[in-house]
Amino acid sequence: MVNSDLQVAPQVAVPIIEVSHVSTRFGEAVVHEDVSLTILRGEIFAIAGGNGCGKSTLMREIVGLQEPTSGSTRLFGVDSQLLRDGQPQENHRRFGVMFQQGALFSSLTLAENVAVPLKEHTQLSPEMIHDIVALKIALVGLPSESATKYPNELSGGMRRRAALARAIVMDPELLFLDEPTAGLDPIMAAGFDELVMQLKALLGLTVVMVTHDLDSLWRISDRVAVLGHGKVLGIGTMQELSRSNDPLIREYFHGPRGRAAESQHKEGTWNPESTTL
Amino acid sequence: MAESAQGERASLTIGQDEALHCTGPWTLQHLPDLERAVAILSWPRSNELLCDAGRITAMDTGGAVMLYRTVMQLRRQGRHVSVEGLRAEFAELLRMVSANWDRIEVAPATKSGRMEQFHRMISGQAKQAVRALGFIGESTVGVWRLLKRPSLIRWRALLRSLELDGFNALPITGLLAFLIGVVISYQGAEQLRKFGTNIFVVDLVGISLLREISPLIVAILIAGRSGSAYAAQIGTMKVTEELDAVQTLGLSPMQLLVLPRVFALMLILPLLTVYADGLGVFGGMLIASNQLHVSFTEFVMRFEEAVALRHFLIGIGKAPFFAVIIALVGCYQGFQIRGGVDDVGRHTTTSVVQSIFLVIVFDALCSILLSWWNL
Numbered sequence: 240m241v242n243s244d245l246q247v248a249p250q251v252a253v254p255i256i257e258v259s260h261v262s263t264r265f266g267e268a269v270v271h272e273d274v275s276l277t278i279l280r281g282e283i284f285a286i287a288g289g290n291g292c293g294k295s296t297l298m299r300e301i302v303g304l305q306e307p308t309s310g311s312t313r314l315f316g317v318d319s320q321l322l323r324d325g326q327p328q329e330n331h332r333r334f335g336v337m338f339q340q341g342a343l344f345s346s347l348t349l350a351e352n353v354a355v356p357l358k359e360h361t362q363l364s365p366e367m368i369h370d371i372v373a374l375k376i377a378l379v380g381l382p383s384e385s386a387t388k389y390p391n392e393l394s395g396g397m398r399r400r401a402a403l404a405r406a407i408v409m410d411p412e413l414l415f416l417d418e419p420t421a422g423l424d425p426i427m428a429a430g431f432d433e434l435v436m437q438l439k440a441l442l443g444l445t446v447v448m449v450t451h452d453l454d455s456l457w458r459i460s461d462r463v464a465v466l467g468h469g470k471v472l473g474i475g476t477m478q479e480l481s482r483s484n485d486p487l488i489r490e491y492f493h494g495p496r497g498r499a500a501e502s503q504h505k506e507g508t509w510n511p512e513s514t515t516l
Numbered sequence: 517m518a519e520s521a522q523g524e525r526a527s528l529t530i531g532q533d534e535a536l537h538c539t540g541p542w543t544l545q546h547l548p549d550l551e552r553a554v555a556i557l558s559w560p561r562s563n564e565l566l567c568d569a570g571r572i573t574a575m576d577t578g579g580a581v582m583l584y585r586t587v588m589q590l591r592r593q594g595r596h597v598s599v600e601g602l603r604a605e606f607a608e609l610l611r612m613v614s615a616n617w618d619r620i621e622v623a624p625a626t627k628s629g630r631m632e633q634f635h636r637m638i639s640g641q642a643k644q645a646v647r648a649l650g651f652i653g654e655s656t657v658g659v660w661r662l663l664k665r666p667s668l669i670r671w672r673a674l675l676r677s678l679e680l681d682g683f684n685a686l687p688i689t690g691l692l693a694f695l696i697g698v699v700i701s702y703q704g705a706e707q708l709r710k711f712g713t714n715i716f717v718v719d720l721v722g723i724s725l726l727r728e729i730s731p732l733i734v735a736i737l738i739a740g741r742s743g744s745a746y747a748a749q750i751g752t753m754k755v756t757e758e759l760d761a762v763q764t765l766g767l768s769p770m771q772l773l774v775l776p777r778v779f780a781l782m783l784i785l786p787l788l789t790v791y792a793d794g795l796g797v798f799g800g801m802l803i804a805s806n807q808l809h810v811s812f813t814e815f816v817m818r819f820e821e822a823v824a825l826r827h828f829l830i831g832i833g834k835a836p837f838f839a840v841i842i843a844l845v846g847c848y849q850g851f852q853i854r855g856g857v858d859d860v861g862r863h864t865t866t867s868v869v870q871s872i873f874l875v876i877v878f879d880a881l882c883s884i885l886l887s888w889w890n891l
Binding site for chain 1: 613
């Protein structure tokens with residue numbers, strides 16, 4: 240929800256997520272070892288790192304879907320593990336999650352999928368719900384004809400957008416995106432980045448995204464945490480990280496793709512100011 | 517959130533000056549109350565309305581939609597409405613709503629008439645019948661190919677199916693057959709004792725079990741146990757695009773998935789039926805000696821003369837047909853799965869219901885035909 244105090248002073252560093260000393264093991268395999276980080280209100284925070292370094296696992300732990308082996312994660316100042324069975328409800332309303340495959344309910348149409356949180360958590364009239372849902376569907380750039388389609392009739396990119404619409408339908412303060420641009424074409428991926436920026440500006444969102452997409456990292460992230468070997472290798476802005484001496488971070492950001500994304504960013508082909516509504 | 521915690525309420529009131537006053541947090545949480553209040557509001561008559569939005573303390577997209585809707589509703593009535601005093605960030609939200617509004621489809625989905633529903637139902641049934649016929653044809657062609665080139669038989673899949681659907685089903689089938697034997701014998705015992713014709717319990721148990729009940733019980737059990745699994749397995753493979761992978765790798769789903777299962781069940785069902793016959797009769801025998809004082813030796817001697825071989829053969833003979841029905845229906849329903857998760861559940865259920873239905877229909881036909889031929 241829009242919080243006017245924060246809009247006046249967005250720079251106030253209020254932690255919204257605190258991850259402290261989290262270790263995760265699956266049997267013998269160590270995923271995280273003593274990971275700590277803090278995510279502040281109003282920032283776009285990216286969690287980056289190679290395949291299988293536990294980015295998504297960390298996100299699942301933050302939203303309480305999975306229990307860390309040791310350590311704790313706090314969301315809005317409350318232990319994430321207490322978020323069970325829809326309780327406490329106020330906290331569940333305050334964040335939205337977009338899963339990698341969309342995770343749309345296959346028995347419901349797109350519009351019904353987006354309407355689920357509104358129907359379950361508010362007593363709005365059907366007309367009002369219809370209007371809000373239609374607005375969100377338009378906002379994520381889906382054509383209105385697609386509203387009555389079922390998820391298996393939608394393309395992958397459309398499903399991703401629909402999932403985003405469902406995640407933001409309650410106007411959450413905090414949005415989790417799991418690999419939002421993976422598998423999208425470059426135009427759509429850029430469009431998605433732009434959409435996230437727009438939503439952040441309009442709704443005062445805090446965004447936590449798990450991503451590999453170097454273009455996205457350069458374009459929209461305020462801060463990035465790079466995970467590797469079960470630890471946080473570095474946290475900072477992309478500029479700071481690109482100057483890092485850590486060999487893994489260097490490899491990650493200064494590979495051929497990383498350099499291309501960086502040079503594109505510096506040439507200024509992306510200009511957030513040009514974002515229009 | 518902070519504002520709403522203080523118990524402030526969103527409201528839209530009409531002041532003395534006939535201006536609209538919007539106050540409080542216009543957020544999702546407060547919208548239902550606001551919506552109810554606005555619905556019963558009587559608007560002033562004047563054509564020039566001023567909407568003072570300066571005291572809105574918080575707004576989200578829901579609130580913006582509410583404000584926009586209200587203003588648009590008034591404008592549609594031919595009034596001029598101007599919104600004033602809205603905070604910059606809320607004005608931005610309102611602009612976003614209005615920019616996207618014309619892309620919103622207002623007309624709800626059209627309701628289909630009764631004739632149209634009827635038409636859709638009939639044409640759906642017809643299409644399904646055609647598809648089912650096509651599937652039967654396809655599998656017949658598949659069998660024909662296999663007969664011409666027996667080297668195409670997938671032995672691994674066949675053996676695995678034999679283990680999963682046959683060997684692993686032994687305990688439950690045995691227990692059920694035994695219990696059915698016990699039940700029939702018990703129920704018969706009551707009646708037979710009245711007439712002092714205790715020995716006829718052998719005829720009752722022997723003929724009914726061997727000829728009808730064992731094959732049916734086995735078929736129903738396997739339909740529930742394996743037929744449903746076939747539908748779910750093939751359906752999930754379809755959803756996860758594994759079936760497409762099979763096809764692009766130049767393999768035939770028919771040879772790989774359907775025929776091994778059909779052949780396996782054709783072997784399994786007669787064998788399980790014999791096994792169920794044995795255990796069922798044993799169950800009957802126990803009760804006969806216990807309740808009717810028909811000893812095991814008497815029972816077996818009477819069994820030889822009373823139960824003709826044809827009863828046993830008819831029972832066994834029906835089993836492979838039941839097998840074909842169960843396997844084909846299960847696989848067919850699996851291939852029909854199109855959408856996602858709940859399609860799998862629906863078709864799995866359908867496969868069980870349909871195969872049990874068809875098995876019983878087939879059994880009834882057999883009974884009628886065989887009684888014509890006096891068998």
